[in-house]
Amino acid sequence: MWAQRWGIAAGALAGLAWTVAKVSVPTLVAKAIDLGIQPGDTSEISHYARLIAVAGAFTAFFTGIRRYLAFREARKTEAVLRDRLFAHLQRLHFAFHDGQQTGQLMSRANNDLQQIQNAVVLVPLTIANIATVAAVLVILVRVDPVLTVLALGSLPAVNVLAKRFATKLQPTMTGVQQESAELSAVVEETVTGIRVVKGFAAEDTQAARLSSEADDLYEVSMEAAKIRSVYWPALELLPSIGLIMVLAYGGHQVIEGQLELGALVAFNAYVVLLVWPLRMLGWIVAMSQRAAASAQRVHEILATEPLVVDPVKPEPLPSTGGDVRFQQVSFHYEGNDHLVLDGFDLHIPAGQSVALVGATASGKSTTAKLISRFYDVSEGAVLLDGIDVRQVLLSELRGAVGLVFEETFLFSDTIAANIAFADADASIADIERAARLAGAHEFIGGLSHGYDTEIGERGFSLSGGQRQRIAIARAILADPRVLILDDATSAVDPTKEHEIRDALAEVMRDRTTIVIAHRPATIALAERVVLIGDGKVVADGTHEGLLRTSEAYRVVLASAAADEEQARHAALGDAADAAEAADAEAARRAGSDAEEVVSP
Numbered sequence: 055m056w057a058q059r060w061g062i063a064a065g066a067l068a069g070l071a072w073t074v075a076k077v078s079v080p081t082l083v084a085k086a087i088d089l090g091i092q093p094g095d096t097s098e099i100s101h102y103a104r105l106i107a108v109a110g111a112f113t114a115f116f117t118g119i120r121r122y123l124a125f126r127e128a129r130k131t132e133a134v135l136r137d138r139l140f141a142h143l144q145r146l147h148f149a150f151h152d153g154q155q156t157g158q159l160m161s162r163a164n165n166d167l168q169q170i171q172n173a174v175v176l177v178p179l180t181i182a183n184i185a186t187v188a189a190v191l192v193i194l195v196r197v198d199p200v201l202t203v204l205a206l207g208s209l210p211a212v213n214v215l216a217k218r219f220a221t222k223l224q225p226t227m228t229g230v231q232q233e234s235a236e237l238s239a240v241v242e243e244t245v246t247g248i249r250v251v252k253g254f255a256a257e258d259t260q261a262a263r264l265s266s267e268a269d270d271l272y273e274v275s276m277e278a279a280k281i282r283s284v285y286w287p288a289l290e291l292l293p294s295i296g297l298i299m300v301l302a303y304g305g306h307q308v309i310e311g312q313l314e315l316g317a318l319v320a321f322n323a324y325v326v327l328l329v330w331p332l333r334m335l336g337w338i339v340a341m342s343q344r345a346a347a348s349a350q351r352v353h354e355i356l357a358t359e360p361l362v363v364d365p366v367k368p369e370p371l372p373s374t375g376g377d378v379r380f381q382q383v384s385f386h387y388e389g390n391d392h393l394v395l396d397g398f399d400l401h402i403p404a405g406q407s408v409a410l411v412g413a414t415a416s417g418k419s420t421t422a423k424l425i426s427r428f429y430d431v432s433e434g435a436v437l438l439d440g441i442d443v444r445q446v447l448l449s450e451l452r453g454a455v456g457l458v459f460e461e462t463f464l465f466s467d468t469i470a471a472n473i474a475f476a477d478a479d480a481s482i483a484d485i486e487r488a489a490r491l492a493g494a495h496e497f498i499g500g501l502s503h504g505y506d507t508e509i510g511e512r513g514f515s516l517s518g519g520q521r522q523r524i525a526i527a528r529a530i531l532a533d534p535r536v537l538i539l540d541d542a543t544s545a546v547d548p549t550k551e552h553e554i555r556d557a558l559a560e561v562m563r564d565r566t567t568i569v570i571a572h573r574p575a576t577i578a579l580a581e582r583v584v585l586i587g588d589g590k591v592v593a594d595g596t597h598e599g600l601l602r603t604s605e606a607y608r609v610v611l612a613s614a615a616a617d618e619e620q621a622r623h624a625a626l627g628d629a630a631d632a633a634e635a636a637d638a639e640a641a642r643r644a645g646s647d648a649e650e651v652v653s654p
Contacts, residue, residue, distance in 0.1 A: 055174065057134075058127050062177055065123035068116050069182030075112035077189045080323035082106050087316035120178050128174035132167050139163055139355060147361040148428045149388040157239025162355060165234055166348035173345030176338055183331035190324045197317055198307075204299035205325045208292040212332055215292070219285040220339045226278040227340075228347035233271040235351075240264050282340060293332040297325050362430055368447045371454055375439035376404035376535040376566030378425060383434035384589075385420060394420045396589035398434070404535075407567040409580035409597070413610055416586045418570045419460075422538045425568075426455045438536070456534030460541035460570075462521040464513030469498055470505040472513070472524055476532040484531060491560055492527035494520070526561065536566045555579060572614035585610065 055062060082105050090098035143159065194202040244251055244260045251260055300322055307313035383398040394417045402408050410418045423429055424436050427443045436443050443451055453476075464472050473488055474480040485505060489495040497520055501507040513521045529537060539558065558579055561567075569580050577583060578597050585593035585600065585607050593604040600607040 055131065055177075058130060061123060061127040061130070062174075065120055065127060065178030066181040068120040068123055069178045070185050072113055072116035072120055073182050073185040073189060075109045075116060076327065077186065077193070077324075078109050079106055079113075080320040080327070081193070082109060083323060084314070084316035084320035087319055088314050092315065120182065124175045124178045127177075128171045131174045132171035135167055135170065135352065136163060139167070139352060142356055142358075145360045145363075146358060148423070149361065150358060152387075153389070155239040155243075157237075157242035158235045159355075160242060161231075161235035161238040162348075162351050165238070166231060166351050169231070169341075169345045169348035170352070173342055176341060180338060183334060187328060187331055190328055194321065194324055197321055198304075198313065201300055201304055201307075201321060204303055205296040205321075205328070207299065208295050209332075212289060212292050212335065215285055215288055216335050216339055219281070219289070220343055222281050222285075223278060223340060224343040224346060226274060226281060227344040228350070229274040230271070230278055230344070231347050231351055233267065233274050237264070237267040237271050240267050286337075286340075289332070289335055293329040297322065297329065300325050362427060362448070364447050365445050367445075368450075369441050369445045371441060371446060371450060372439050374535065377437075377439050378402040378536060378566060378568075379437040379440075380421070380424075381435045381437065383424065383436060384432045385417075385424060385429065386432055387429075393432075393589055395424075395431075398586075398590055400584060400591055402566060402568065404439070404566055405564050406582060407562050407565075407569065407580040409569040409571055409577045409583045410586055411572065411577060411583055411607065411610060412586035412592075413613065417589050418586055419540055421586075422457065422540050422568060422570060425536065425538065426452055426457060453532065454534055455536045455538065456529035456532045457538045457540060458522070458525050458529050462513070462518075462525045464509060464516075464521055464524060466509070466511045468503075468506050468508055469501070469524060472509065473505075473527045473531055475528050480531055485527075488527040488531040489524075491530050492523045493556060494523035494527050497523075526558070530561055534565075536568070537561065538568045538570070540570045541572070572611070574611060583607075 082102050086099055086102035086106070089095065090102060140163065143163075191202070191206070194205060240260070240263050244264070251257060300318075304313060304318045304321060308315055308318050378400075379402070380395075380398050380400040383395050384393055385395045385398075386393050394415075398417070398421070400421075410421060412418050420429075424431060425438065425443065427436075427446075427448065430444060438446065438451070438454065456476075465475070470482065470485050471478075473485050477484075482505065486495060489498055489505075498505055498507070509515055513524070516524070526539075555575060558569075558576075562569075562579065567580070569576060571577050574597070581596070583593075583595060583597050583600055584591055585604060587606065592606055593600055595603070601611075
């Protein structure tokens with residue numbers, strides 16, 4: 055808000071101008087009564103009527119200006135905060151995102167920012183209300199101090215109630231925002247994982263989760279409603295008591311000739327002017343407390359410092375290369391003291407292809423993440439072309455290392471845009487070249503709109519193999535010196551895997567490539583195989599050589615093959631169970647329909 059102080063100040067000035075115009079009207083009415091109506095002077099009546107009309111026009115004009123400036127600055131605050139939050143979320147380290155729910159982050163980026171925006175809108179309005187109260191107080195004291203005391207006698211009680219209202223409401227509103235975020239998380243997870251939900255017929259489970267979160271939100275919202283229902287009526291009632299006292303005391307003064315009729319009418323009008331700002335106090339308190347809770351939740355994100363940042367004095371990478379070296383690397387994930395890598399040593403010369411093989415949780419994928427500096431090592435160092443990756447600009451490092459993940463993520467955009475994700479300015483010729491190298495050009499050409507085909511959210515309109523080839527093309531277009539294929543064919547049917555292997559063989563030629571795999575055919579693509587176990591290199595050689603000499607290597611491959619076969623049978627069994635359940639449901643509905651037909 056401080057950065058937008060001039061815009062907010064302009065809104066406040068418009069509010070003050072509105073106050074001047076608004077406050078002048080009761081005085082003009084009093085003059086019209088005392089100088090025009092009572093003496094019967096029609097010219098005075100006309101004069102003050104014109105002045106009241108001018109004051110009304112000014113009030114309307116400055117009302118529009120005040121509201122425009124208030125909403126402009128509020129929307130700007132929301133936009134700036136959203137940009138800051140989005141940029142900060144992208145800067146934050148992977149360990150932060152590992153422990154966060156997407157729905158929670160989405161709630162902070164939408165619901166919480168909306169609450170902050172609502173509060174900023176109130177700033178010029180609140181300033182105008184304060185100015186109105188101050189101006190009216192001065193005028194009332196000048197007219198009659200006793201009447202002023204009677205009119206404003208309820209203010210101390212209003213102040214005490216407002217403070218208690220704020221104290222009780224603030225923690226409840228924090229709870230409302232938290233429960234809203236948890237509800238959003240359930241919805242986001244269900245929509246994102248709808249294929250898993252439907253595949254396991256878990257609709258009722260997710261509905262129960264949603265119902266539970268909705269009940270929690272309802273309960274905390276009703277708690278806030280109870281607090282409002284106790285304090286808000288009192289905050290609205292107390293200012294009206296002053297109006298009653300003014301009529302009772304002021305009326306007697308007019309009858310006894312101690313107060314002009316116009317002065318009493320003006321006094322009542324001023325008291326009425328006070329009623330609305332004082333009534334609004336409860337609403338402002340409620341809005342500000344909700345905004346405070348939201349601001350706290352947004353601040354928690356913005357105050358989180360990224361742990362992986364650019365070095366103070368970065369070192370540039372050489373123009374060519376691809377030499378990768380792990381030097382006595384130890385690493386554990388945040389919140390877990392178990393060392394995934396423990397004294398890990400490995401050297402991969404530039405241009406060599408290496409397959410990393412190991413049992414589940416042996417640290418294969420972790421090595422890939424450390425090269426790209428998704429995480430920083432706990433001990434030791436990872437070097438790229440002789441330079442510690444912690445001394446390289448993140449943008450330069452991640453441009454030099456391309457990854458194809460096990461779980462392919464495509465954006466809801468055209469195929470061309472997905473391939474050119476790392477280089478939005480890439481020409482269509484470069485995009486087609488990358489697609490040809492990845493073995494994707496043929497199937498893309500067969501689509502209705504070719505490279506301009508919209509693939510929908512996460513690319514689920516394509517097969518697993520097609521998505522994977524687009525992901526490979528995306529990595530190729532970036533032209534990295536080091537290419538990492540993290541189990542890039544695990545989600546592809548073995549009968550189709552050869553299509554991707556052929557594409558990979560072309561891409562890997564003369565490029566440092568790290569293949570994380572468990573299928574022998576994919577492992578065979580690499581010149582060299584490194585077996586990882588207990589966070590260390592257990593064996594190093596060729597695929598054929600390790601098959602002959604390493605019992606541990608044969609056990610890992612056999613175990614991976616058995617797991618894959620078991621998963622395949624489980625998938626077939628789940629499909630059969632789902633089909634059987636669908637048949638049973640269809641039969642039940644058919645029987646129900648038959649009963650309805652027979653019943654009449």
